[in-house]
Amino acid sequence: MEAEIHYKIITEQPLDLVSLLAMAHHPNAGAVVLFSGEARNHNLGKAVDRLEFEAFVPMAEQMIKEILAEANRKWELNFALCQHQVGKVGICESAVCVITASAHRKEAYHANQYIIHRVKHEVPIWKREFFSDGSSTWGNNCNCADPMKHEEFSAQ
């Protein structure tokens, strides 16, 4: 299923989780799963002030579309969405949202994990953490481009 997308996949605006969730309701869906990846106030034993995200936007948007389409195909979802913010993300704010809807919860949960896993590890988006001590670091390097590394998230 190649669903039409009526939202910005990569946005500079804070994510509006309520509005995104409102898009997910579907008469055939008995389960809707929403994952929000949020900025926490600590990492590497240090206090975190904020995160900043950068993306290679055209490739990131195209890859997320393909990942959503693949999840739709694997789990026959009624709805799948992924939106990622770029720029500054404050503590407790959402950097990325994945929503999946399906007839039963198992498919919605599995598909949701599959989508966020691939987005985090494959899509050209980068996180920079800014610590309270004034230092900063780019997110942990991870380059799981090998699809075999995603077997645990494949269709059951």
Added chain:
Amino acid sequence: MMSTANNIETHLRNTKSGGMTIRVFAILKDYLDEEFIIPRPIDSIAELKKELAMLHPEIQKLLESCRFAVANSFVDHTFQFKENDTIYIVPPSSGG
């Protein structure tokens, strides 16, 4: 670090035609300009990595973990760059 990088970019900008445009992201911007020109044709990823590592040894290991893209598509080590291609160097992802 930045002064060395700036010297390299100045060197690379000396000639703009007939070369390759390089666009980098995220951590690579700590070492290189976001966009710069290599003023001669580069044929392959291996040649590009060798060129950049020679100019900037501290990114040699990082380059080994990067992906490369042309025209919004990732390309592998067998891809032959064309003159005037814009090459995107994509560090390991860390979104989410």
